[in-house]
Amino acid sequence: MKFIQSDHWQPKGIDELEPNAWQALSRRESTSVIAGPGAGKTEFLAQKAAYLLETGLCPPNQKILAISFKTDAAKNLADRVKERCPEELSNRFVSMTFDAFTKNLVDRFRMALPERHRPSKRYEISFPTFRQEKSLISSFRNNFGNAVGIYNIRQRLQNMNQFIGSVRIGDSGLLWLEEEFLDFWLSQQINYADGISRVSFLALNRLAECIVRTNDHVHRSIRASYPIVFVDEFQDTTFAQYDFLSSVFKSSEVEVTVVGDYKQRIMAWAGAKGDAFHQFEADFSAQRHSLLLNHRSSPELVRIQHVIARAIDHEVREVQTSNNNLISGDAAWICCSYNVNQEAAHLAHWIANDMQGRSLNPRNYSILVRQKPEDYEQQLSHYLAQHGLSLRNESVKIGQATLQDLLAEELTILFSTLLKLGLGHRNAQAWNQLSADVRLLRNTTKEDEKALRQVERQLALFISELKDLMRQSFRPDNSRLVFERIIAFIDLNDLRKTFSRYATGDLLEINLAALEEFFTNCVDTQNSWTGLLDEFEGTNHIPLMTIHKSKGLEFDTTIFMGIDDNAWWSYRPGDSEGLSTFFVALSRAKQRAIFSYCQQRGQRTKIADFYALLSAAGVQEYVIPPSVVV
Known part of the structure; x- marks a missing residue:
């Protein structure tokens, strides 16, 4: 195949890239890209992949590895590269999740692990609950009684993902008690009476890191196969994932490009690092670039988003939008109801009217909640059905997925x-x-x-x-x-x-x-x-999902339910992750964002921050009359 000269290459499927995107795309060393909502993170990575493949800068016998956090994000990125590159080139673009990559390594090189840390050939994936983690810590404490340092390790175990992600199997630098807990934690997942291990993705990450660090053949093979690596949604990188990334690619010739937005960091509860971008830039000698265009939201929504963004980071730069306002009236408002039936009846009626008036379809709308979508499903489904509409809980478990x-x-x-x-x-x-x-x-x-x-x-x-x-x-x-x-x-x-x-x-x-x-x-x-x-x-279904599951998606209209103290029980005033979660929900919308508060669900004292910020942005509040109920 004849390659294109790098200075003659042009973007595929889009008119142009903003200047900062061009700089980040053509850089041949490790790079961090800060890209806010609607900036086109996935599109940027697809364009960079096309650039590297079509110019031959990624050699014909090697591949690009793209790592995402969600399966749908990995698939979306792979599809975009397929649309922009000939098949023989797009086949050299490997897009998968962190979990899939580390699991694949363990499955292939399981025998390289020490026997006591080796899961059974056939094993099950486990998803430990917070309660199970607490029980495991208690069991460890009981086994070791009042050993010196047990209190300090208990303090560090308040965030299991952070602690485990910061220690390495077989590391000679570990404290005695740290090594004992790591071995205990692994043994609880590997050793079962029926011979079938039940292993979490966090454990698979630690096992994969051990394989790469202790087996030079595997280590060299990965770096030789993937001279170029992309990491999407980098703000959500956990301690374990960052440690794995460093173990495999740091201090090598591999070019690593990370893309994300620290204002959308909403995975601290799952062990996400707070300083991932800064540490990456220091460890990988990476240069930072910021994308300053929003290709998703209308100018009015971008203005409101900036008010929230400034509360997260006072130095955040204002972005511009390439879109127009396509609606008349408010782009955002708060609707207040007294009970759950009144709330559901009002929202169902409004959605049905708006959908008909603007000739939209159900998947132009989304219902977002912070957690437990099933708590909102019954009433909303009932009232939507009266208008011939259906709701689908997209966070529901089907088997193990x-x-x-x-x-x-x-x-x-x-x-x-x-x-x-x-x-x-x-x-x-x-x-x-x-x-x-x-x-x-x-x-x-x-x-x-x-x-x-x-x-x-x-x-x-x-x-x-x-x-x-x-x-x-x-x-x-x-x-x-x-x-x-x-x-x-x-x-x-x-x-x-x-x-x-x-x-x-x-x-x-x-x-x-x-x-x-x-x-x-x-x-x-x-x-x-x-x-x-x-x-x-789900053609005729309005999707219902958690904010976390909405990452990377966009909708004409987003309706955010459950903005009350009960849904946000862990929030504390000024909590940056809580503000980021609120920011993510708002930024899914292209034309309109509706915030629904129901008095029956809880008060709004703890989260007064949210309402103050919306008020400062000029978002009006409307009370639904008590008579509005079906």
Whole structure:
């Protein structure tokens, strides 16, 4: 392939990059990029990938590794690179989550670990609760009685993720008690009577770091394979993830580009570092660049966002927007209700009217809450149904996955596309993408024209057979057959060979079980293939999710419920993470943000900061009359 000269390269799929983005894109050393909401972090990384691949600056025998925090973010970035680069180049862009990367290393090189730290070949992923962590700490204390230093280690264990992420397996510099606790913590996950380990992602991170640090062959192999590394949403990097990143890539020739926004740091509870950008810039000799355009929100929303941003960082620079106000009236307001039924009735009525008046669809709206979406689901679903609308809790657990993560999996996307084409939907874009995906699955190159024609014939034949099957009556036994035929056509072995994250371990089995459960749920609640597909894709559903799950997403209108002391029980005035969470919720909106306060849910004394900031930004408060209830 003929490469483009770097000074002749132009952005793909967009008109232009802002000057700071050009500087960060062309820099050939480690770089940190501060990019606020709507600045186009994902687009910037996709453009930088295209630049490095199309100019040959990433050598043909090597790859770019992109690390994200969420499965859907990793998939979105990979898709954008596919859209901007020829297939032979985009195949050299590997996008996965931190958890998938470290799990893959443990699955491949498990035998390189010391025997006492080695999980069973087949192991389960565990998700320890705060209560379980406290119980484990108590057990450790009981085992060691009143050992010297037990009090100090208990203080450090107040944040388990921070403590574990700061210590390394087999590190000679550890204090005796630290080493004892680390061994105790690992043994509780590795040693089970039935021989099957139950390992958390935090433990997998520590095990992967140990493998890389103590096995020079693995270490050199990773750095040789990936001379260029991207890390998205860097403000949420945990102590363990940063330590792993440093262990693998620090003091090497690898170029690391991190992108994020410290104003959106909302994962401190999960062990996120508070100084990740500054430490990275010092450790990797990285240069900082800031993107100063907002491509998402209207000018009025950007103005309100800046008021909140200034409360988080007094020195924050004001950003400009490339968008226009597309609505008349307020871009943001607070609506106050007395009880949950009145709140839900009012919001459902308003959404239905606005959707009809502006010719929007349900997925142009989102309902965001701080935690426990199920607490808001029942009333809201009831009143939305009276207007012919549906709500979907996208944070709900399906098997060992959340619905939102499951829908972003390669397996699920392939399944959904085949289902859509089997139903007879004529969609050239879906067909072209599916053809490319199947060619990739079957390991077919563009040069092998005979193999390409064979893959196309097989795909066309399968879609024809699927259509015939789906023309039959919609029954549970028939739908089961459709599911099995589609999975067989995809071929799980081909999936493992194609996607490294599925190559080892049981991630593919976990996702397949969740997909089957979700598909069955859709079958049980529908009476036609069209209804099933709509239910599966959430086409006519308004998404309900936590603020944390909304990161990276955008909606025309965001409705933020539960702004009260009970939902924000841990908030303290001036708490920067709480303000950042509030900022993230506001910044998901493109045209309008609505803040809903319900007196029945709780008071608003603790979080008076939020309302004061909204007032300072000129956001008006409206009280819903008591008579407004259905």
